[in-house]
Amino acid sequence: MGGIKMAAAEKGTWTVKKGLAEMLKGGVIMDVTTPEQAKIAEEAGACAVMALERVPADIRAAGGVARMADPTVILRIMDAVSIPVMAKARIGHFVEAQILEALGVDYIDESEVLTPADEEFHINKHEFKVPFVCGARNLGEALRRIGEGAAMIRTKGEPGTGNVVEAVRHMRRVMSEIRRLQNLPDEELMTFAKDIQAPYELVKQVKELGRLPVVNFAAGGIATPADAALMMQLGSDGIFVGSGIFKSSDPARRARAIVAATTHFREPEVLAEVSRDLGEAMPGLEIANIRQEERMQERGW
């Protein structure tokens, strides 16, 4: 066509980082540890996969230091599927993030599931072309992560437990803080920002939008189609399932059911149908039986 001189294409912009998360909405992102699992997830309708060496339940059981996965594991999974592939870096470990970006992963999860590499500071995510997702338990934490450049937020929940109670707590807290903020007069916003330790500009933006300025998924303890629909009804934009699929007795079937439940989350008839005969869910953990210092959600600052 030619004619008018066109501006050059711009990569790694805020719009394209945030935009990929918009495209994942209403979908299920599944933890996988092998190319075979990744194919099962894609075949079941996952909108993306998270490439890991071990799912959170196994990380919890193994103990010790959990790090970024071996690049070979990630690359084999990237080769196996056509959907986006995410991978986890330790909190504050910007070199693991640089490596993941060099591998060409589609999203980096700066994740409390891995052992933090920095107990004071998170990664400066603005410096990267690849977008980041981060966990949050409340509005202040979510806005601090967005302030650092996260283009997507998820609840922390309590990973590897198959117990949805913490994800519910975190989603409810964020939603209720947003509702409270919307009712505040403008002169109270600075003190609100100070109290929740969040950047003022983002607090103002949340008040105007009535929601977070980026997509907000649920994660940490989701194990059934009903759990997924519960989180969607509480206001999640989509679902991460970690251990919940490949620690269950029939992963393919459970994965398909959770995908269908995330689309039809407001329809009990559909939920009843897809919840039938799924076999055993992953074994669950009671949060009260996990010592405070072993709770992954406490990681992050």
Add this chain to the structure above:
Amino acid sequence: MKIGVLAMQGAFREHIKSLAALGIQGEEIRHKNQLEGISGLIIPGGESTTIGKLMVEFNLLEPVRELAAAGMPVFGTCAGMVLLARDIIGSDQPRLGLMNARVQRNAFGRQVDSFEVDLEIPVLGPEPFHAVFIRAPFLEAVEPPAEVLATFDGKIVMARQGNLLATAFHPELTNDLRVHRYFLEMIKQG
């Protein structure tokens, strides 16, 4: 007038917002009975494999094909473009397969290669259209009656075939409503 927005997965909310900005009611479509009474259908961006599988599971592929064959306008963005194309290179995933086109998925690369750029789109007027491409496809080839409406770097990124419209980019992520308005014109003329 009501326009349906397929709501299996993806950025359907943004399309409904763009329609609302034009004073049009967008209706989320998750079941075939919800197709009744709509004047057109938008298939949003998202994961084309996910959307296609859910369309099969909830019996939407055939009803949408029939409505499109009867002349109902259908507009697909990104994953929607993939689902509209007859041939998807290297994939046997479920699709509507209505447009005489061969599509390449993730054709510009992975997420780090996603980009935004000003595009020349003659049917929308002389002002360039700021287009957002996210792990975007392009059409490798189209055959008549499909026609090319825009290209970027020699790749086909917007095409029309009668009542079908497809873009590789995401007009729902910007405030420029000209693509949606063009689709409304297709509905009115149809």
